[in-house]
Amino acid sequence: MEFRETFLSALRTLGSHKMRSALTMLGIIIGAGSLVAVMSLIAGLNQSVTAQFQSVGTDIISVSHFPWVQMGDSDEYRNRKSITIHDSDAIASLPSIGLVAPNIHTRRGLSYGGESMRRVRVSGTTPEYETIDNYSVESGRFITQFDVERRRQVVVIGSDVSEKLFGLRDPIAKEMRIGGKIFLVIGILEEKGDIFGESLDEHVIIPFTAFKKAFGSRRSVVVDCQPADGVTMTRAIDDIRALMRIRRQVPRDKPDDFAINTQEDLTASYKQLTGVLYFAMTGIVALALLVGGIGVMNVMLVSVAERTREIGVRKAIGARRRDVTFQFLIESVILTVLGGALGIGGGAGIGVLVRVATPLPAATTPGSVGLAVAFSLITGIVFGVYPALRAGRLNPIQALSYE
Amino acid sequence: MLIQLEGVTKIYEVGTEKVNALGGVSLSIEKNEYLAIMGPSGSGKSTLMNVIGCLDTPTSGSYRLKDQEVGDLDDDELAEIRSAEIGFVFQTFNLLPRMTAFQNVELPLIYSKAHRRTRAERVWSVMDAVGLRERALHRPNELSGGQRQRVAIARALINNPSIILADEPTGNLDSGTGEEIMQVFEGLHRAGNTIILVTHEEYIAEHANRIIRLHDGLISSDERAARGASPTRPVGSAERT
Ligand SMILES: Nc1ncnc2c1ncn2[C@@H]1O[C@H](COP(=O)(O)OP(=O)(O)OP(=O)(O)O)[C@@H](O)[C@H]1O
Ligand SMILES: [Mg+2]
Numbered sequence: 001m002e003f004r005e006t007f008l009s010a011l012r013t014l015g016s017h018k019m020r021s022a023l024t025m026l027g028i029i030i031g032a033g034s035l036v037a038v039m040s041l042i043a044g045l046n047q048s049v050t051a052q053f054q055s056v057g058t059d060i061i062s063v064s065h066f067p068w069v070q071m072g073d074s075d076e077y078r079n080r081k082s083i084t085i086h087d088s089d090a091i092a093s094l095p096s097i098g099l100v101a102p103n104i105h106t107r108r109g110l111s112y113g114g115e116s117m118r119r120v121r122v123s124g125t126t127p128e129y130e131t132i133d134n135y136s137v138e139s140g141r142f143i144t145q146f147d148v149e150r151r152r153q154v155v156v157i158g159s160d161v162s163e164k165l166f167g168l169r170d171p172i173a174k175e176m177r178i179g180g181k182i183f184l185v186i187g188i189l190e191e192k193g194d195i196f197g198e199s200l201d202e203h204v205i206i207p208f209t210a211f212k213k214a215f216g217s218r219r220s221v222v223v224d225c226q227p228a229d230g231v232t233m234t235r236a237i238d239d240i241r242a243l244m245r246i247r248r249q250v251p252r253d254k255p256d257d258f259a260i261n262t263q264e265d266l267t268a269s270y271k272q273l274t275g276v277l278y279f280a281m282t283g284i285v286a287l288a289l290l291v292g293g294i295g296v297m298n299v300m301l302v303s304v305a306e307r308t309r310e311i312g313v314r315k316a317i318g319a320r321r322r323d324v325t326f327q328f329l330i331e332s333v334i335l336t337v338l339g340g341a342l343g344i345g346g347g348a349g350i351g352v353l354v355r356v357a358t359p360l361p362a363a364t365t366p367g368s369v370g371l372a373v374a375f376s377l378i379t380g381i382v383f384g385v386y387p388a389l390r391a392g393r394l395n396p397i398q399a400l401s402y403e
Numbered sequence: 404m405l406i407q408l409e410g411v412t413k414i415y416e417v418g419t420e421k422v423n424a425l426g427g428v429s430l431s432i433e434k435n436e437y438l439a440i441m442g443p444s445g446s447g448k449s450t451l452m453n454v455i456g457c458l459d460t461p462t463s464g465s466y467r468l469k470d471q472e473v474g475d476l477d478d479d480e481l482a483e484i485r486s487a488e489i490g491f492v493f494q495t496f497n498l499l500p501r502m503t504a505f506q507n508v509e510l511p512l513i514y515s516k517a518h519r520r521t522r523a524e525r526v527w528s529v530m531d532a533v534g535l536r537e538r539a540l541h542r543p544n545e546l547s548g549g550q551r552q553r554v555a556i557a558r559a560l561i562n563n564p565s566i567i568l569a570d571e572p573t574g575n576l577d578s579g580t581g582e583e584i585m586q587v588f589e590g591l592h593r594a595g596n597t598i599i600l601v602t603h604e605e606y607i608a609e610h611a612n613r614i615i616r617l618h619d620g621l622i623s624s625d626e627r628a629a630r631g632a633s634p635t636r637p638v639g640s641a642e643r644t
Binding site (some may be wrong): 013310312316317320323396397 | 453456458459478479482483485486487491493497498499501502510511513514515516519558562
């Protein structure tokens with residue numbers, strides 16, 4: 001029997017049971033849809049995380065109160081002692097450590113002339129920050145040791161701040177307000193892009209000392225540093241850990257009450273996150289396809305029983321086993337592939353929605369579409385083959401006399 | 404010889420019980436015969452039809468169709484014989500409800516792998532033969548019983564079979580319509596077709612020019628009708644009971 005005829009006949013049959021066909025496809029729709037949706041979210045995540053990694057720098061060690069990626073008990077984190085500028089100095093004096101930049105952060109309103117911005121990230125730090133944390137100045141200059149020593153009220157501004165507050169005017173040498181205090185703009189940073197929807201360019205950097213004077217000195221300090229030339233990251237991290245444990249008097253049997261963050265940690269926790277996502281997705285997809293597949297098998301068995309007489313007639317007029325088997329197999333495959341296609345549409349739709357409505361640049365990947373198609377095809381075959389074989393094996397006389 | 408049965412038995416096993424549906428039937432049928440099979444209910448008429456139609460194989464004995472032994476063929480080989488040599492007409496029409504008359508008639512051509520372009524032509528010609536050209540695009544539920552049976556006959560004819568088998572083809576029709584259907588068979592017979600038909604009604608059987616009576620799975624009489632407008636036919640062909 002020709003494929004074309006079988007295909008059309010299958011469509012006709014499925015079309016005459018629209019509701020039943022739709023319900024049968026549901027599991028497959030969910031399976032294929034979640035596969036495509038989750039893969040597009042992961043693709044989006046990959047993209048934004050790659051951007052984040054690029055902005056962090058590969059050899060930075062960041063010693064802080066809280067880890068970059070927090071897990072578990074936040075009360076324990078909250079009760080931690082602050083890290084101070086003295087800790088920073090002590091780290092700087094380690095032979096295995098090269099550059100060190102203590103930094104502290106807050107959010108304040110900015111204004112210049114009639115323009116203002118709310119809750120912009122303000123960082124107080126030292127000149128080393130430029131190198132360690134991968135900043136580049138587009139025009140003007142970064143803060144200097146002199147600015148820090150003299151506690152000068154100067155500021156280097158991010159490109160978004162420049163655009164929003166100053167527009168087409170040149171911000172350099174203009175006086176702006178940060179949290180009400182007057183600062184002189186000395187430089188503009190090169191554009192850095194977004195991380196998880198937050199612009200890295202909505203940011204101003206002022207001298208560490210000026211920060212403390214303007215916004216208080218009780219904040220926990222973050223110590224960003226690099227290993228000295230020729231020293232490995234591991235060695236530098238070990239030295240910092242030993243030093244900090246002594247300085248903070250952590251008992252031998254207790255874990256660190258501070259965090260040493262590296263890009264590698266980020267990578268690791270990111271991998272853990274996507275691992276969990278992939279795992280969850282595999283579970284959902286497998287379950288949905290299993291449920292969907294069983295549904296397909298059930299409906300196909302019902303269909304074979306309902307159409308026993310039809311099968312008898314077809315055999316009487318010359319259909320061979322394989323003609324009948326193929327006909328039913330095509331029906332189940334159409335069901336699952338159509339379900340898969342609808343799921344792919346839905347999953348891609350979710351991806352678009354996420355991209356539009358959230359900062360995550362979710363994007364449907366061709367790979368996930370291919371996988372979804374393959375899975376739904378395979379489900380149709382695997383769960384359709386038994387009912388189809390049963391249909392093919394029916395004895396024509398018994399089938400014809402079936403009531 | 405078109406059909407040659409020798410000592411054909413068919414035994415059904417129901418649980419531990421054995422039902423002798425056919426108890427050793429020997430029968431020869433030549434091309435262009437018009438044969439009626441009669442007999443009381445349960446005498447084995449349908450069973451015999453199923454064997455002749457290659458829907459079933461004998462438990463023992465030999466059945467040769469066009470000098471080919473059918474008994475040792477497998478499912479698919481039997482299907483191919485049905486496709487090429489047999490046209491079935493059923494009491495309950497057995498048309499596929501979701502298809503139009505045209506599509507129903509076309510279906511055997513699809514199974515026999517006829518080329519798509521020649522199919523339509525062939526379908527229209529048999530639709531004409533049963534006088535249903537105008538109804539070709541209707542579905543079975545839009546047709547009367549007589550029209551449905553004409554569609555079924557058209558379907559049986561489509562592959563130019565050697566034998567047309569009809570198991571009580573007028574059983575579900577009123578006598579007027581039944582008579583019309585018998586006229587169709589008559590025409591087919593005149594056109595050279597071999598027809599075997601099962602019936603309970605003497606007046607239906609009278610259309611045939613040979614009547615076989617079955618009793619408990621055995622042939623109890625085999626008579627040639629001299630009456631009617633039957634064409635002359637060769638006599639003296641081998642027949643055993
Ligand atoms: N599948 C089967 N299993 C068991 N016994 C069967 C089966 N088919 C037929 N029989 C038995 O075989 C015998 C002959 O049946 P068959 O259908 O050939 O009779 P029939 O002459 O066609 O009767 P009717 O005029 O009622 O159609 C009956 O006794 C019937 O019960
Ligand atoms: Mg019968």
